[in-house]
Amino acid sequence: MPKEKSLVKNVMYKSLLSLFNIVVPIIIGSYATKIIGKDGMGEVFYADTIYQYFLIFGAFGIYNYGLREISRIRDNKEKLKQLFSSLFILGVASNIIVLLAYAGFIFFNYKGTSSFSIFAIYLFSIFSNLFYVEWANEALEKYDFITIKTIIVKLIYIVALLTLVKTPEDYLIYAGLISVALFLNNIISFVFIVKDIGFTLKCLTFRRHVKYLIMALIMANGNVLYTQLDKLFLGSNLGKDTVAFYTTPQNVVYMINAFIMSVVYVTIPRLSNILAANDEKAYLKLLNKVAKSLSLFLFPAAMGLTVLAREIILLYAKPEFLPAVPVLQIFTIYMITLAFESILSNQVMYVKKREKVLICFIICCGLFNLIAKIGLTKAGLLTPVTAVMTTVMANIILISLEFFYSTRVLKVDIPIFKLDKFKYLFISLLFIPITYGVKMIFASTVMITLVTMILCGSVYFGILLVTKDEVVIAILNKFLKRA
Template structure:
């Protein structure tokens, strides 16, 4: 069985790479394109993203789950992959055609930008991440993205020189995504012998794909729709402030998503084989460590957000600071619900419960956005997303209370909450006595990390956490080998 630790590392690197291009270039792009340019890119992409969701049609979760269940049988793996790929390409082709009709028939302004954003839909048609996730071969995904992401970053600095180059910026990002997805196809033949798809068996995937597409639609209401509603009800600058806050929050969410992506196929395989002992052990460890990481990132970003935004994005984006602080509140709720989703609901095919939780969040989000955006603009959108994520987490906890000791898992976070508050207070104390700038941010990060990691290490040692103690043993052996050398 593939190494779980290596896969977590590979998928974490992959998620960081996905976020790397927009994040590394954000200070430059924000200054060159300004709030309006950043907002216009975010808004046009948000519209195209609806069609990307249709193109993906639940394949990310259902495809990975299906492949994970049959990966031990090469012939079944060949058949399932071929049928899934046939359905995926067919649906994606329909999404591309629908988007072209939309652009030609309904778009009047910024048609060039909308047309370029359509490349993201073509990229979705070529997406095979679900297959490599199912066989737990994440190294391939990381390897192919490294070079492409670096090329994307370099291209932005070279070719985007002013506000008139907005279309160039949009094209570089879209082409990078397209090339990234296309580059993985040559690696598939090492694992798969393609079979001619059989329509009768291929259509059996449509229902579960649609079931898992429903939660994707729900998520879009409080992720994508927030940007769309901001653009429609306020201004492009407000979308720009909100979009840059999302880029910062995207880092911890990417790491959480990486962990969930790795655990989903592993749990699907364990559940299918009836190995409930390992399932319970992994879930308990997962909840403890998502609490540890999620709490650190929440209070860390909340502590430095006000100073980070104008320093990182430029003074024109000072309004992004409070948005970062607000969005940070969503991290622990998303971390907790990601474990429930990836390690309980989807592996056990409890798709209806998963869907119901997200639709509850979507309803809360839409109502809150309609009420708050006209009054509070981007701040209102942030409040709406916080309320939505809390709703999703609570509904999921209620839905699995008969399967999991939810109270026990919630109590695991109590200590980390105290440690996070201590870190936040130390970080804000530094902000009160130091002049704002790079030096202050560095000191805040170092001191905050020291406070939180020290407190957490003491706690993990006292509760005799297996993962932590094993890490200490490996560190001790490494030191011993270095001394002997």
């Protein structure tokens, strides 16, 4: 059963999946961005922003709640089957309601416009989410299946994209392929998990889950008042091309962030299971290990994105996307705050069932962000750069509130702001003079990127090896043992 599964193996599978999810979007996302251009991508990104608002209610917080609750009772097969069946049926009901609401929304607001077709494509995406059960696979730590399945689906998507998307007018085909890939990914997972867990209509419970699902819904979708809000304001006030300038660097950062955050998300089921057994000592030990492993990769990745922002945008998109360079640099700060906030919210407050307090914090900081956006708009200062800057400020306030509550009220010895974590940031600062030197020697965007990455990576890990960093040594020992 999942208890005996190797956490290192889970992290490796999750990291492999995240790495694949970085490489594919970088190659394919770059291809699509260059072929379709800022206008077509702006249409896709704006439609996706509206779709995401509806998806929030369709998802109904089941991912976070299901991940935590199934992790707690995963060794009891009968309870597991009943809980899975109850949550799945609730998910089907919420998605059907949202599907009807979305259909009505686009019919009354976009019928007869040029945007109607792309909004209609997202109807199929909402339908696909009826079968979304990845929360169950992750709670049972089936990362090997998730990884292999996702890679196969993505490869099919890549072949279809390269074959069918050839001109800027093919942005509808691009959006359609995304929806089809989502459906394949979800339906395969659904068939697999039903075969593994089973499905029942006996002894189902709904009412007792709803309250917690609503709290999980608000907690998990705080981005409505953060980055989603940014895109809505930009698209409504400045035009859809500004959404492209915002979303392109956001996608780059989120791709890298997904790989780095693998170590956090993989440990949530294990932490929930440990707390269910009332083992506080093991919980704190694992929490500290997660924080240190996260810091090892987070700070150099953020610094690397900052110093190579211009080159990344040119490689990923086209010169017309250069206004996105400063947005990407600010987004790297947001990436750091996201990582710390994720540990505090997911691995401390949520696994300790402090959803109500967490929701209050998220809403308060989200409202601060909303007020800041309104202020920027009225003052004529709203741009993709200022939009993400105020979102970073809101996230820093959120982190401060969560940290204070976790340390003072929950009495948890949070390890994320200690010196042994920030040494990785100090070493990463060496990337600035290294990159400056490389740019003085080379003019080619590709050469600057490759040489900088090689030199910075060598210096960073070289220093950690010389100083015998315990995380790096532990990782090397694991690989040497396998070899």
